[in-house]
Amino acid sequence: MRTRTRALIALVIGLHVILLLAGLIAPCDPAAQNRRLPYAPPSRLHLHDAAGWHVRPFLYRMVPGSEGYEEDRSQQFPLHFLVRGSGYQILGLVQSEWHLFGVDEPGQFALFGTDGFGRDEFSRVLYGGQISVAAGIAATLIALCAGTLVGLLAGFYGRWIDDSLMAGSELFLSLPWLYFLLGVRAFLPLHLSPVRTFFLLTAVIGLIGWARPARLVRGIVLSVRSRNFVLAAQAFGASDLYVIRRHIFPEVWAVLLTQAAMLVPRYIAAEVTLSFFGLGVSEPVSSWGNMLSTLQQYSVLVSYGWLLAPIGALVITSVIYALLADTLHSHLEFHST
Amino acid sequence: MKAITRLTLLVCLLAAVCFAAVSPDKPQLGEELARSSETSGHYGGHVTIGDRAEPKTLNPVLATDAVSREVTGRMMADLIDINRATQQTEAALAKSWKISPDGRVFTLQLRKGIRFSDGHSFDADDVLFTFAVYMDEKVDAPQRDLLIIDGKPITVTKVDRYTVRFTLPRPYASAERLFDGLAMLPKHLLEKPFHDGKFAEAWSLNTAPTDIAGLGAFRLKQYVPGQKVVLERNPYYWKVDRENARLPYLDELVFLFVGTEDSQVMRFESGDTDMISRLSSDNFTLLHREHDRTHAQLADLGASLEYNFLLFNQNDLGAKKLDALAQKQKWFRDLKFRQAVSAAIDRDSIVRLVYGTRGAALWGNVGPGNKFWINSSLPHPARSLENARQLLKSAGFSWNRSNVLADPSGQVVEFSIVTSSSNTQRMKMATLIQDDLSQLGMQVHVVPLEFRALIDRVFQSFDYEAAVMGLGGGDADPNPEMNVWTSSGTSHLWHLHEAEPATDWEREVDQLMQQQMVTLEYAKRKKLYDRVQELVAQQLPFIFLATPNVLAAANPRLGNFHPAVLEPNTLWNADELFIRNAPETAGVQ
Numbered sequence: 046m047r048t049r050t051r052a053l054i055a056l057v058i059g060l061h062v063i064l065l066l067a068g069l070i071a072p073c074d075p076a077a078q079n080r081r082l083p084y085a086p087p088s089r090l091h092l093h094d095a096a097g098w099h100v101r102p103f104l105y106r107m108v109p110g111s112e113g114y115e116e117d118r119s120q121q122f123p124l125h126f127l128v129r130g131s132g133y134q135i136l137g138l139v140q141s142e143w144h145l146f147g148v149d150e151p152g153q154f155a156l157f158g159t160d161g162f163g164r165d166e167f168s169r170v171l172y173g174g175q176i177s178v179a180a181g182i183a184a185t186l187i188a189l190c191a192g193t194l195v196g197l198l199a200g201f202y203g204r205w206i207d208d209s210l211m212a213g214s215e216l217f218l219s220l221p222w223l224y225f226l227l228g229v230r231a232f233l234p235l236h237l238s239p240v241r242t243f244f245l246l247t248a249v250i251g252l253i254g255w256a257r258p259a260r261l262v263r264g265i266v267l268s269v270r271s272r273n274f275v276l277a278a279q280a281f282g283a284s285d286l287y288v289i290r291r292h293i294f295p296e297v298w299a300v301l302l303t304q305a306a307m308l309v310p311r312y313i314a315a316e317v318t319l320s321f322f323g324l325g326v327s328e329p330v331s332s333w334g335n336m337l338s339t340l341q342q343y344s345v346l347v348s349y350g351w352l353l354a355p356i357g358a359l360v361i362t363s364v365i366y367a368l369l370a371d372t373l374h375s376h377l378e379f380h381s382t
Numbered sequence: 383m384k385a386i387t388r389l390t391l392l393v394c395l396l397a398a399v400c401f402a403a404v405s406p407d408k409p410q411l412g413e414e415l416a417r418s419s420e421t422s423g424h425y426g427g428h429v430t431i432g433d434r435a436e437p438k439t440l441n442p443v444l445a446t447d448a449v450s451r452e453v454t455g456r457m458m459a460d461l462i463d464i465n466r467a468t469q470q471t472e473a474a475l476a477k478s479w480k481i482s483p484d485g486r487v488f489t490l491q492l493r494k495g496i497r498f499s500d501g502h503s504f505d506a507d508d509v510l511f512t513f514a515v516y517m518d519e520k521v522d523a524p525q526r527d528l529l530i531i532d533g534k535p536i537t538v539t540k541v542d543r544y545t546v547r548f549t550l551p552r553p554y555a556s557a558e559r560l561f562d563g564l565a566m567l568p569k570h571l572l573e574k575p576f577h578d579g580k581f582a583e584a585w586s587l588n589t590a591p592t593d594i595a596g597l598g599a600f601r602l603k604q605y606v607p608g609q610k611v612v613l614e615r616n617p618y619y620w621k622v623d624r625e626n627a628r629l630p631y632l633d634e635l636v637f638l639f640v641g642t643e644d645s646q647v648m649r650f651e652s653g654d655t656d657m658i659s660r661l662s663s664d665n666f667t668l669l670h671r672e673h674d675r676t677h678a679q680l681a682d683l684g685a686s687l688e689y690n691f692l693l694f695n696q697n698d699l700g701a702k703k704l705d706a707l708a709q710k711q712k713w714f715r716d717l718k719f720r721q722a723v724s725a726a727i728d729r730d731s732i733v734r735l736v737y738g739t740r741g742a743a744l745w746g747n748v749g750p751g752n753k754f755w756i757n758s759s760l761p762h763p764a765r766s767l768e769n770a771r772q773l774l775k776s777a778g779f780s781w782n783r784s785n786v787l788a789d790p791s792g793q794v795v796e797f798s799i800v801t802s803s804s805n806t807q808r809m810k811m812a813t814l815i816q817d818d819l820s821q822l823g824m825q826v827h828v829v830p831l832e833f834r835a836l837i838d839r840v841f842q843s844f845d846y847e848a849a850v851m852g853l854g855g856g857d858a859d860p861n862p863e864m865n866v867w868t869s870s871g872t873s874h875l876w877h878l879h880e881a882e883p884a885t886d887w888e889r890e891v892d893q894l895m896q897q898q899m900v901t902l903e904y905a906k907r908k909k910l911y912d913r914v915q916e917l918v919a920q921q922l923p924f925i926f927l928a929t930p931n932v933l934a935a936a937n938p939r940l941g942n943f944h945p946a947v948l949e950p951n952t953l954w955n956a957d958e959l960f961i962r963n964a965p966e967t968a969g970v971q
Contacts, residue, residue: 078817080731161735161810162817238827323803323830328813329820342806343644344664348671 050376053369060365064174068133071168072147072154076329077131079153079163082107084349085114087158090124099123106152122152158351161339164331170354173331177320178362180247180332181313185305187251188312189258193301196262197289201270211263214256222253226319239330246325250315258304262297269296299377306370310363317359333359408628413495414477415622422623423941423960428634431953432646432655436639437611440594440602441585442565443515443523448949453611453637456956457499458565459597459620461490461509462558466946466954469754469858471558475504475566475597475620476546485553485902492544497618498568499601500592506540511569511576513538521581528560553900555907556859568595599630599957611637621957631960651676656937659951662807663738666933676938681945683932685742685751688855690808691924692727692799692815694720696876697844710797710847713789718777720922725763725770726818732928736810740933744926746919747866748911751929751947752858755908757915770822787823796825797847800839803830811927812850840875850927851875855949860911861899867914868892876923887921 063070090102103123105116128147134140148154157166199210229249237245269275275292283291313333319325320334321341328335333355340346340353409415437450442458445451463474473479476490496504516523517535529536534551541547550557571593575584585594591602597620600613613635621629640649647665649655651672661669669678694714699707713719729743742749745763748756763769778790787795799815801808809830816826831839839846853873856862865871869883869892883889891914898910918924934945934952942958945951 076817078814080728080735083735162813163735328828329817339806342664343647344662344668348664348668 047372047376050372053365053372056365057369060362061178064171064178065135067168067171067175068135068141069143070145071133071165071171072130072144072156073165073168074131074133075164075169075172075331077164079159081109082114082153082155082159082163083161084345085155085159085163086349087351088153088155089116091121094121104148104152104154107155120152122148122154124148124154157354158349160336160352161345166336166351166354169331169336170333170358173333173336173355174358174362176243176326176330176332177313177316177334177359178309180243180250180316181309181311183247184251184254184312184315185308187248188254188308189301189305191252191255192258193262193297195255195259197266197293197297199259200263200266201285201289201293203267207263211260214259217253217256220253222315223318225253226250226315227322227324239326242326246316246319250312254308254312258301258308261300261304265297265300266293269293299373303370303374303377306366306373310366313359313362317355409622409626410495413620414493415620415628416473416477416493418621418623418629418958420623420942420944420955420958422625422627423631423958423962425627425631425633425960427632427961428636429632429656429937429940429956429959429961430636430638430654431657432638432640432649434640434642434646436608437587437637439586440589440605441581442596443521443525443567444582446524449637452950452953453613454565454596455563455598455950456600456613456635456953457594457596457598457602457616460561460564460566461492462561464559464562464857464948466948466951467944469948471562476561479558481557485557486550488548488550488557489541490546490548492546493620494544496597496620498570498595498597499616499618500568500571500595501618502568502570502595504566504568504597505543506546507543508566508569509546510538510540511573512564512567515567515572515576515581516564518576518581520579521576525564553902555899555901556861559857559859559861562857566597571595600635603634609639613637619957623958630957632956635956650678650935653937656940657935657943657952659934659945659953661933661935663736663740663930663933666740666935667738669935679936679938679940679943681932681934681936681943682740683934683945683947683951685749685929686855686932686947687749687751687858688852688929689744689747689749689924690811690850690852690927690929691744692723692927693840693849693851693875693924695844695846695848696923697878699844702844704845707845707847709793713795713797714848716777717921718773719779720925722770722773722777722822723819724922724925725766725773726822727815727925727927728765728818729928730765732811732814735814736807737928737930740931741928742931743928746915746926747854747863747924748915749929751932754858754904755860755911757912759912760915760919767821774822781823785823786825794825795823796827798827798829799848799850800829800831800836800846801850802833802836804833807930808850808852815850815927841878844878857948860895860907860914864895864899867918868895885921887917891917 085107088104088107090104092099092102101123103121105118105121107114108117124146125148126146128144129142130144130147132140132142146154153165155165155167157170160166160169195210195214199207226249270293275288278288278292316325316332317334317337320332321338323338325334326332336355345352433449433452435447435449437453438447439445439450440454442454445454460474461476462471462479464470465472475493475496477493479488479490481488492506492509498504513529515521516525517529531551531554537549539547539549572581572584575581587605587607591604594602599616599619601616603614604612615630615633619629623629638649638655640646643662643665646655646658647668650658666680666682669676670680673680695707696711696715733739733741733743746757746760750756774787779787779795781787789795799812801812803809809828812828816828819826836849840849840851853866866873868874869880869888874880877884883892894910894914898907901907901910932945932947932951936943936952939962941960941962942955944955946954948954
């Protein structure tokens with residue numbers, strides 16, 4: 046496998062490991078409000094003071110001043126690595142209190158500043174990424190599973206099965222997905238727990254998105270179905286399930302991988318959009334979408350630029366996946382020819 | 383020579399005509415005009431105001447939305463006005479009035495020589511016609527309820543051409559305040575549509591400017607759908623300044639439809655508009671930061687009359703299939719539960735984080751902005767989670783091993799708070815309350831709803847558990863609050879449609895509100911209303927949260943800009959506004 050592909054796969058894995066280990070990397074509990082520090086700017090790390098240069102970076106506490114916040118230089122807070130802090134769970138299984146870095150209280154290391162409730166933006170970007178990226182991946186899996194099943198059936202059996210399934214896919218493709226999602230959300234109960242909201246959201250996004258992969262898979266199945274090795278297998282009495290599993294599905298697999306790399310960022314954006322409009326995961330659980338919703342206010346948008354951090358995270362994630370999709374596509378196309 | 387003389391005379395005549403055309407009308411003999419005590423300005427210019435929506439009508443009787451009232455309010459005038467700065471009544475179209483010793487009969491003397499904006503004269507016939515319209519059942523004016531006391535309408539009789547007598551079924555406190563906002567209508571233009579049963583269609587947005595006439599400082603010049611309403615000076619306006627020059631000073635008042643508050647701020651910053659009222663604290667802070675560039679006049683008038691609160695649904699659900707809600711109402715109806723919630727809420731943080739310190743915490747329905755009626759002896763208990771826990775324990779609640787609160791039957795205390803998704807301040811309050819109550823082990827979900835959906839749930843379907851909402855802001859006097867605190871009131875939100883008071887304290891509040899309504903002496907009324915505030919603060923039908931300050935901004939060249947706490951905050955003295963030749967060095971008021 047080429048170096049570029051390996052590097053991109055490593056980047057994707059690295060991104061997901063970072064999000065998985067959000068609890069370890071984030072210095073704070075994402076829901077912990079510090080009501081004395083709303084909209085505080087990113088903390089500035091120092092290496093030098095009146096006494097000279099220091100090996101260990103340090104910061105000063107932010108206190109309200111006449112023009113926003115000022116550094117209180119009466120006390121320094123050195124940055125420590127591997128510190129004990131608020132408890133968290135990794136994958137709901139491993140309990141821990143260790144954090145990669147932090148400062149002693151009452152200092153607060155806000156790498157990306159704080160939001161309107163004084164919550165650490167960096168921690169919320171990491172934890173929010175878990176929600177948004179997990180929603181994107183789960184929705185992609187649902188869409189690809191459903192799409193693959195429909196595409197295989199339509200392409201393999203043809204005739205009325207193909208006609209009816211593809212008519213259904215055309216209907217889904219013609220739906221304005223955002224308004225459809227809004228309509229579905231309106232039918233759901235008034236309030237749902239964040240977990241239920243997450244699963245329902247994922248299912249809805251995934252079930253709306255099956256049509257395009259289905260049509261793609263159907264096209265591949267149609268071309269593979271008439272190949273000699275498939276016809277030979279059928280002539281030797283192989284069952285439909287065997288032919289699909291042994292001969293057809295391996296041809297589809299490569300396309301599915303590329304599709305997955307393309308759909309994940311798209312479905313992450315869908316989750317972000319819904320949460321942005323207050324229809325997805327709700328407070329106090331963070332997702333990139335509900336973090337960005339405060340920027341709908343003009344005064345917040347122009348005054349607190351650090352709250353755009355989730356956009357940066359979203360762009361980086363989308364670019365990595367887009368590059369991966371492109372590389373996979375080129376790599377698999379090369380190997381198929 | 384003769385030719386030169388004729389030419390000179392012609393030039394003089396032309397100059398006189400031009401001068402007369404340029405200068406606004408001077409007061410005429412026989413006109414009894416009101417005199418402004420404000421700083422004199424000079425004529426010319428226009429002021430542009432950015433509005434969040436278009437008016438829905440130009441008919442002052444039917445105008446219920448804020449924008450329609452704002453526009454029609456500049457074109458109309460009332461008999462007695464509430465001065466927004468002093469919050470006291472003052473003479474308007476009625477130059478004086480007498481009240482009978484029993485407080486039931488008001489005899490008003492109208493100003494003589496006053497004309498509508500189309501030049502037609504104004505007299506007692508117009509007043510009689512106006513009140514006939516307001517009290518007509520088919521017209522169903524929102525103001526009709528104010529003119530029906532104890533089920534009987536106020537009687538209006540004409541004494542002579544400039545004298546009108548109002549007889550009330552019984553004494554009514556601050557009755558002269560009733561007249562504020564009741565626009566006097568031109569009988570000569572509206573009598574026919576009224577008698578034809580087509581009053582609701584009169585003075586719509588499609589009506590030609592020449593068919594609308596009022597007694598306000600301005601009259602309609604132009605309406606451009608989707609863009610703006612333009613008002614021009616009323617040349618017959620009944621007020622003059624200290625130098626006897628007829629008001630208003632401005633040539634035009636332009637209402638631009640800009641959409642959201644954020645658009646209002648952006649248009650103001652770019653100089654497209656000249657005034658904003660009811661700014662949020664975030665936008666006010668933004669304008670404050672840019673003050674060195676814009677030199678805008680910024681005004682922080684202190685606490686408003688609005689009160690924001692957390693409301694628990696205590697309505698009778700009857701046949702509605704809301705079983706889960708019915709179970710939770712056991713908690714909501716428990717006073718100790720509500721007291722515990724109130725004790726746990728961090729009001730200081732609400733003021734700081736939601737209003738940027740430009741607000742005030744509330745423990746009752748009357749805030750510090752209402753100096754005449756606030757009960758200053760009400761306690762302001764500090765936030766105490768310990769007190770909250772004690773109250774819950776004494777009510778039979780307990781905590782499990784995960785510190786989750788459960789009721790006496792073991793049901794986990796979990797409920798949702800609905801609020802308007804378009805009101806970011808109330809959304810923020812709800813989020814803060816959610817965090818506060820999580821420290822008591824309560825599981826609270828914040829559910830933003832579109833405004834109409836929220837109103838439907840709170841007023842009609844009752845399909846909600848708790849809500850963060852706001853009321854108040856109309857007038858400082860307690861009478862407009864009747865429909866909130868009396869058990870039959872249409873805004874008795876925690877328990878609507880009560881056939882009779884559900885509790886003893888509500889019965890007492892009903893009696894107190896009725897009593898204060900017919901008590902004429904301020905001191906006695908104040909005592910009665912103090913007791914209402916005491917009961918409301920003790921029984922917590924609403925858990926009061928905070929009130930924002932009234933914040934406004936204007937172009938530095940705008941003279942006589944004196945925003946007020948009462949609405950319309952910035953346009954109440956539109957007749958006195960003028961454009962300065964050079965901007966004063968403006969600061970923050």
